[in-house]
Amino acid sequence: MVPITLYLALAAVLFCIGLYGVLTRRHLVIVLVSVELMLNAVNINLVAFSSIGPFANITGQVFSLFVITVAAAEAAVGLAILIALYRNRKSIDVIKQDLMRW
Amino acid sequence: MIEFAWLIPVFPLLAFVLLLLFGRILKERAAYVGIIALAASFGTSLGVLFERIGGEGYKYVVRWITFGEHTITMGYEVTALNAMMLIVVTTVSLLVHLFSKQYMHGDERFPVFYSYLALFSFSMLGLVLSPNILQLFIFWELVGVCSFLLVGFWYFKPEAAAAAKKAFLTTRIGDVGLFIGLVLTFIYMGSFEYETIFAAVQNGLVEDKMITIIALCIFLGAVGKSAQFPLHVWLPDAMEGPTPVSALIHAATMVAAGVYLVGVMYPLFLASSTAMTVVAYTGAITAIFAASIALVNTDIKRVLAYSTVSQLGFMMVALGTGGYVAGLFHLMTHAFFKALLFLGSGSVIYGMHHRQDIREMGGLWSKMKITAITFLIGTLAIAGVPPFAGFWSKEVILASVLDSNDPILFTIISITAAMTAFYMFRLFFKTFTGKYRGDDHLEAGEHHHEPHESPSVMTIPLIVLAILAIFAGFVNTPFSHALDHFLTEGLNVGEQAHGASWLVPYSIAIAVIGIFLAYLIYYKGTISENFFPNLAPGVHKVLLNKYYLDELYLAVFVRPVVNLGKVLWTIDRFIIDGIVNLTGYLTKGTGYVISRRHTGQLQTYGLVTIIGGLAVIALAFLLRVRGYFG
C-alpha cells in the first residue's frame, strides 16, 4: 500500500520540473511540452485523491478526464498558433516574441 | 385687502417670468406686461395703505427652518412704514415703466430691460414687505443684482460695464457689514424677527457695546446701499445706466433702501448714542461733500446723482438726530421729486439726442415746455421752496437737527441746503434758459439736431410726479402732523421734534439765498461764471475732480489688490502650477521607467510572478510568526 503523500510528492516534483522548463527553455515547443508536464502533475493529484484519498470518489477521475480534454485542445491550438507565428516571424524563439512590450 | 398684500410683489414677479419666457415674441409689447403688472401692484398698494391708515397692521409668516429652539420664518408684514414705502415704490416704478416705453424705444433688448425692471420691482417690494431682517437681506441682495444688471444694461459701453462692476463691488463692502450685523444679531438676540430684537434691546438683554457694534455693522450696509461717504463713489458712475433706471433705482427706491433699513431697525439705533452720532455725522459729511461736487459738475445726470447722495445724507442726518419721521418723510418726498428730476433729465437727454452736458444745452424752455415746467417744479421742491414737498420735509429735518443741540451739524445742514438750492438752479438755468448752445460744439459732419419735446407717454409721468412733488409734502406740515401720527403710532422711536416757529422763515431764507446767487450768475450774468473758480482755483479743481476720491481709492485699494492679484497669479503660475507639473512629470517619468521593465518576455513575467508569490508566502509566514494570524 503506497501512502497518498508519495503520490503528491511525485506530482509536486513533476510540476516543478515543468515550471522550470516553462521559465527557462527558449524553444516554444518545449515550453508547451513543459506545460503538459504540469497538467499531468495536476492529474496525478486528482486521480490519487479520487482513488485513495480520505473521501475516495469517482468525481476526481471525471475531472482529470476533463483536464485531459482541455489539455488536448490547448496543445492543438497552441501548436496551431506556433505554426502561424513561425510563418510570420520566421522564429519560435521565446526571447524574440516580444511584440507586446511597452 | 390688507391680507392680499403679498400680491404686490407677485405681480411684477409674474411679469418678469412672462417676459423671460415670451420676451422675444412680445418685443416692444413687453412694456404693456410690465405696466399692467405695476398698475395692479399700485392698485393693491393703495388699497393696503387706506386700510392701514384706518386700521391695524397685518403680519403673516410661515415657518421656514427650525433648528434647535430657533425658528426662521418667511412671510410678509404690513406696517405703517412699509405701507408708505409700497406706495412710493409702486408709484415711481409704474411711472418709470410708462416713461421707459418711449425712452427705450428701438433698443434691441427692450423686453430684457422690462424684465429687469419687473425683477427689480419685485425685489424692492419684497424687501419692503419682509417681516424679518433675514428675508430683508435676501431681497436686499436681489435688489443689488438688479442694480448691477440695469447699470450694465448697455454693457457694450466700457464705461457702463465698469460702472456696473464698481456699483456691485462697492455696495458689496456694505453688504458684508450688514451680513456680519445679521450674524451678530442672531448670536446675541437669537432671532431675526424685528419684535424679538427690539424687545431684547429694550429689556437690556444685550450689552450696550454689542448693540453699538451691531448697529454700526447694519449701518455699514446702509452706507453701501445709500451711497453714503465713503462708499458713495458708485452712485455717480451708475448714471451710465439708462435714465429711467437712474430715476427708479438710483434716486427713488433702491438707494433709499439704506435709509429704510435704518428706519426699520430704528429702536436698535436709538439704544446706542454712539451709533446715532455716527449715522448723523456720516450723513452730514455725505451731504455737504456731495453737494459741493454737484456745484461744479456739468453732466446733467451726475449733478442729479450727487444731489441724490447729498439728499440721502440729509435723511441720515435726520435719522441720526432722532428725527425718525423727518428722515422717512424726506425719503418719500425725495423719491417723488428726484424721480421727477431724473425723468425730466431723461426727457431732456431724449430731446437732445442723447447729449448730457449742460454746457451744450440752454434755451430749452421754449422748446420743451412741459419738461421745463415740471423740471422747475422738481427744482423748487428740492431747493426747499414752499409749498413744494421738499420744503416741508427739509424743514422737519432742520427741526430735528436743531433739537439735537449740535451746532456743527446744524451749520453743515444749513450750508448744504443753500448749496442744494444753488446747484439745482444752476442746473435749471443752464439747461432751460439763455441761448441754445447745442450747435457750438458741432464737429465737422455732425448735423444740427433741433431739440424737441418728448411724446406724451413721457410727459404724463412727469406731470403726475410734478403733482406729487407739489402736494406730497402736505401730509406732514407744521400745521398737521398726519404722517407723524401714522408712522409713530405704536412704535417706540422717541419724541419727534417739531421745531421752533422761526425755522420756517429760516429755511425759506436759506433756499432763497441759494436761488438768488444762481440767478445772478447763471441767468442775469451779473457775476461772471468764472468769478468763483478764479477766486479759488485750487478748490475748484479739487471739486471738479470729486476730491480725488476715485484716484485715492484706485491708489489705496484697487491698485494694491490688482498688484497682489498679479503676484498671486505669478505664484500660481510658476509655483503651484510648477508643483502640479512636477507631479505630472514625476508620474510620467516613473511610468516610463517602469514601462521599460515591460519587456514582453513572458518567461521573465513568469519568474517575477513566482518570486512575488513566494514573497507573499514569506510575508504570511513572517506575520504568522509575529502573531497576526493567531
Add this chain to the structure above:
Amino acid sequence: MNGELIVFLILAILAISSALLVIVLKRIAHRVLSMTFTFFAVAGIYFLLRAEFIGIVQIMVYVGALSILFLFGMMMTDHKLASYTPGRSLAHQLASFVGVLTLLYLMLRGIFSLNVPSSQDISIGTADRIGIELYSNYVVAFEGAGILLLAALIGAIVLARKEAD
C-alpha cells in the same frame, strides 16, 4: 517494502528522470521522446491507483496523439538547434532554479506535514462507473467539453492554414 511500493518507486523514478531529460536534452526530437516516456510512467501511476480508464485515456491521448502532434509541430517549425544555443542568461536560470526549488521545498514540506488518512478500500475507476457519472451528473460539462474540442479543432485549422489572399 511490498511489491506495490517497488512498482511505484520504479514508475516515479522513470517519470522524474525522463521529465528531467525533457529539460536537459539538446535535440528537440529527443526531448519529445523523453516526454512520451514521462506520460507512459504517469499512465502506469494511474494503473497503480486502479484508475484504469484514465490510464487508458492517458496512453491514447498523450502518448498516442499529443506526442505525434508535438513531433509534427517540431518538424513544421524551426527545429535546428543553432539559433537556441546560448539559452537564457545565467542569472535568469539561477533565479528560476532557486525560485522553483523554494516552491518545491515549500510544497513537499506541506505535503509531508499533512496527515491524510488513506482509505483502505481502493475505489476502482472502471469505464462504466465513469460513464454513468459522466452521463448523469456531468452531462452538461461533458457536452461543454465536446464543444470545446470542436472549437479547438476549428480554431487550430483556421490558425494554422496559410492565409488565402
